[in-house]
Amino acid sequence: MNTIDGMLKEFEAILTRIEILIFFSKNPYAMDTLSKFSGWLKRPPSDIAREFDYFAEMGIVEKMGEGENAIYSYTSNLDITSKIEEFIKTLGKRRIS
Numbered sequence: 729m730n731t732i733d734g735m736l737k738e739f740e741a742i743l744t745r746i747e748i749l750i751f752f753s754k755n756p757y758a759m760d761t762l763s764k765f766s767g768w769l770k771r772p773p774s775d776i777a778r779e780f781d782y783f784a785e786m787g788i789v790e791k792m793g794e795g796e797n798a799i800y801s802y803t804s805n806l807d808i809t810s811k812i813e814e815f816i817k818t819l820g821k822r823r824i825s
Contacts, residue, residue, distance in 0.1 A: 752802040759801035
């Protein structure tokens with residue numbers, strides 16, 4: 729894979745992470761499997777699995793269980809959620825032309 733392909737793949741992962749953060753910001757009490765989240769996010773489970781696990785490692789998402797039956801939910805840590813809310817507000821103020 730050349731560097732452009734790698735860069736674009738990295739950007740896609742970042743966009744997916746942002747979409748997940750926005751989803752949880754709007755739906756802070758959502759709790760379900762990757763299969764259900766993939767329907768809500770309109771992305772295949774394989775596209776979001778790595779990002780949900782990344783967020784679980786970061787403490788942004790809580791993961792209960794393993795495999796297909798693992799349940800994910802947004803953290804209840806107010807310090808984390810308030811920082812994410814501020815980030816999302818900042819994103820909303822930016823405009824790419």
